[in-house]
């Protein structure tokens with residue numbers, strides 16, 4: 574066997590280990606959540622329902638451990654937010670060889686003085702401009718991640734599933750079904766008409782999310798070329814390429830299971846006719862519905878994988894992990 578064959582075998586073996594590990598991590602999180610729900614949903618014989626109405630934070634007639642799911646999801650999301658903020662604050666080590674961290678993609682401007690920054694040729698608008706430096710807060714590192722986080726953040730924060738858990742876990746409004754809310758006053762529910770009116774933008778942020786999938790797919794393609802030189806560098810595969818290839822796949826599974834997508838694809842049809850367009854839309858709607866029924870799963874998988882992909886690229890860039898590849 575020559576060196577290339579050995580490299581291919583080594584990349585494949587390590588990719589299986591790394592990808593398997595990443596998936597195992599994400600699935601473990603998801604399955605742990607499901608297990609907790611199953612455990613906490615079991616009736617507690619020591620509590621007896623007595624009828625009547627309880628009011629006050631956390632007061633309920635439920636006999637299960639309803640609070641565990643809210644706690645678990647709240648802490649899980651908080652962990653991701655802490656990691657993503659830490660990674661964005663670094664402003665460095667987000668590029669390795671041909672790999673770009675998804676938390677920094679697309680790179681609009683690049684500060685070439687930072688270690689592990691992307692090459693200037695991979696920044697959409699070149700080097701970090703003076704006019705940004707002049708308005709940039711002095712306590713913020715010049716990190717291109719801050720320039721692009723608004724898109725994915727807006728999409729996730731307005732997602733129906735995310736709303737559900739952060740209303741429960743963080744606002745305690747209410748902390749669970751049939752559980753007393755934070756405010757005991759009989760306030761009128763204003764839903765998306767008041768402070769959270771921006772939630773109505775979700776259907777538009779979906780288009781933005783689709784754009785990010787296209788960009789991250791391109792990043793995955795670039796990762797297959799040595800040095801990130803598409804068609805000029807040598808073609809190859811590294812463990813990081815596979816990590817970056819899976820990233821847009823999982824994001825697409827989450828994004829195309831969105832309620833807005835389901836409405837766009839199948840909404841407004843009153844009857845299934847023999848028309849090719851309607852039948853095509855109906856078939857698409859069925860596939861989107863399959864994803865929609867697993868929206869929570871893909872919300873978690875895609876989010877954990879974005880963090881994992883950043884971690885992998887960062888660890889390679891910092892010399893902590895030695896990426897195995899065919900180059």
Ligand code: FES
Nearest residue numbers: 732733734831832
């Ligand atoms: Fe979750 Fe649209 S409802 S992404």
